[in-house]
Amino acid sequence: MSTTTLQSATKRAAEALDVAGLRRQFPILGRAARDRPLVYLDNAATSQKPQAVIDALLRFYTEDCSNIHRGAHLLGQRASEAYDAARVRVQRFLGAGSDSEIIFVRGTTEAINLVAQAFGTRHLEPGQEIIISTLEHHANIVPWQMLCQRRGTRLRIVPVDETGQLVMDAYERLLGPRTGLVAVTHASNALGTVTPLREIIALAHRQGVPVLVDGAQAVPHRRVDVSQLDCDFYAFSGHKVFGPTGIGVLYAKRRWLEAMPPYQGGGGMISSVRFQGTTYADPPHKFEAGTPHIAGAIALGAAIDFLDQYSGRAIEEYEQQLLEYATQSLASVPGLRIIGTAPDKVPILSFVLQGIHPHDVGTILDRYGIATRTGHHCAQPLMERFGVPATTRASLAMYNTHHEIDALIDALHKVNEVFR
């Protein structure tokens, strides 16, 4: 498709979603960076926050601030109700059967560590294998390596092909009687690859193997239904889906939550405590020791409400148009190679410019007010697979525009002028 045709298709999809109106909800997008309009293309690291989320945080601290579940007073009641309501919002957002299957944690990292600790210690035996993939973020590698050291389990790795997609034949061969768990990403933060989750889960379940999904990069872009997926665990971070930092979610099937021991001990997770022994509360409370990030959970609920105002299909169609436009535009930059060309991707573009260090690319882009990320993106084994130490990554959200892609391309031409 010609760039002009692609540009008009992108414009039409932007109008269908009302991107202009959507942008006005994000106060930071109207600000300047380095005396230029901010072009924020670092959404895979963290997304910006709409006014509704900022207001929810402010409202909690100015009107409802209290601890939850233990206060015999009005504010305690309000805070508890709002916190419980946020859990129900997350439940509906993920299509979970019950709000008791939703655990509030700090983020994807803590969610995976919780499963590695609680599930790994109880349900994995020495000699059993955990299958992960080359695409994984360090958060879905290191907790398993730590578990392997403790439990004597082993890691097996599903390779990726030249496009950055999983090699499914290899996955099938790795699955076997020794497999105790499959832990795989829904979408790669470094390349954008969307993995064939349904197939991955069905193949694992055929062998009776449970599956954990790292959903950090999927929930901002696709509507997820954990009941349809039938995954056993699903993790995501609030801050990547327009919510605050410090709050995240672990979905787990009720039967696992009942079978697993607690992750941390303390207040809020017990039924009764005596020095002779303690009994635990039912899930989800069993896995939420101590005072949680109450304001964060409530504001995550507001982020979900915000997202729910828009059609999931319109978001996906627009982002896919924008991804296609950006992919084609980047191809016009001399010496540029995109890493990660799988047919099914969320709007993430990782690239290298021949002979120029990604860090220098990022620094020059920043002078033009363009925020990208450079480095290994917490996916060092994946960088190694593609023979690069680092890339520059432009990661898009539903509020980005084709004008911003044009600004990126112009600035990349400038980078080339500086270095060639």
Ligand SMILES: *Cc1c(COP(=O)(O)O)cnc(C)c1O
């Ligand atoms: C960001 C990210 C994580 C880690 O999330 P935190 O919010 O830092 O805990 C894990 N996996 C993927 C795919 C990510 O993008």
